[in-house]
Amino acid sequence: xxxxxxxxxxxxxxxxxxxxxxxIKRNIITIFMSIELMLNAVNLSFVAFARYWSEHGLKLALSxxxxxxxxxxxxxxxxxxxxxxxxxxxxTRETLNVDRVNLLKL
Amino acid sequence: xxxxxxxIIFGVICVAGAINLLAQRHPINSALSLxxxxxxxxxxxxxxxxxxxxxxxxxxxxxxxxxxFVFVIMLLNAGAEERTRGSRVALLMGVPxxxxxxxxxAWIMISERHELGDVSISATNFGNTQAVAHLLFKExxxxxxxxxxxxxxxxxxxxxxxxxxx
Numbered sequence: 001x002x003x004x005x006x007x008x009x010x011x012x013x014x015x016x017x018x019x020x021x022x023x024i025k026r027n028i029i030t031i032f033m034s035i036e037l038m039l040n041a042v043n044l045s046f047v048a049f050a051r052y053w054s055e056h057g058l059k060l061a062l063s064x065x066x067x068x069x070x071x072x073x074x075x076x077x078x079x080x081x082x083x084x085x086x087x088x089x090x091x092t093r094e095t096l097n098v099d100r101v102n103l104l105k106l
Numbered sequence: 107x108x109x110x111x112x113x114i115i116f117g118v119i120c121v122a123g124a125i126n127l128l129a130q131r132h133p134i135n136s137a138l139s140l141x142x143x144x145x146x147x148x149x150x151x152x153x154x155x156x157x158x159x160x161x162x163x164x165x166x167x168x169x170x171x172x173x174x175f176v177f178v179i180m181l182l183n184a185g186a187e188e189r190t191r192g193s194r195v196a197l198l199m200g201v202p203x204x205x206x207x208x209x210x211x212a213w214i215m216i217s218e219r220h221e222l223g224d225v226s227i228s229a230t231n232f233g234n235t236q237a238v239a240h241l242l243f244k245e246x247x248x249x250x251x252x253x254x255x256x257x258x259x260x261x262x263x264x265x266x267x268x269x270x271x272x
Contacts, residue, residue, distance in 0.1 A: 001226050002113045002153070005219035009212045010117045010150075014143075016208030017124040023200040027187040029133045029179055033140050036171065037124060040147055043159075051154045051225050054232055065238050066246050068159050072166050073253045077260035079171045083178045084267035090182050099190040 007048035014041035156233035
């Protein structure tokens, strides 16, 4: 028996590490990976609550798993489009540093 | 007891991988740390009885998405991260703010643990593929179809953005 609070605490810690990575990293690909880390942290709390509510007899508790599925679909779409944008930015700027990508027009 | 020990092992691996993601300066090392985080999260999902979610976590996240990341890192020949100044506000206000926020949330969770209760590991057919599929293709059929349209738009967007101009 693991307390539900442990899962939620792990989720909060992973989410906070994702935000810190988003703030301190300068490489655009690593910033993108921090976003994926935050999505994973949210998925963990979805799955933990699904398990918890199914033990308390809620009928549609498995919806948490379906939501995790949707989050993964959106993350896959986001990764495909985001990495295409990164390639396109690299082609015009020749840099991956976000501090050097600060003008809309070249 | 075994359940708690397994949770602690995989949770520690998870947090260590996430910290290593922040500490490494080369993006390929950060990507491999993220694979470690996602794999141990898949094992934590198995502890929660979520078999289907654990399987697609490994196949889609640790497999497909991270391969895409590693592929782009190699394609762009990304070297070690250069340290530029960045925003001082983000460092001075953001990082302590985030740490404070995480501590408050964690403290609330720990102090309310008796109201929240426990999660057991009983072996039922809770999160297997059949149960998830019943819900996905009955109650959530329309959102499921909308996600397929989203994926189609994302494919077209990636092709348009990725192709050479002119």
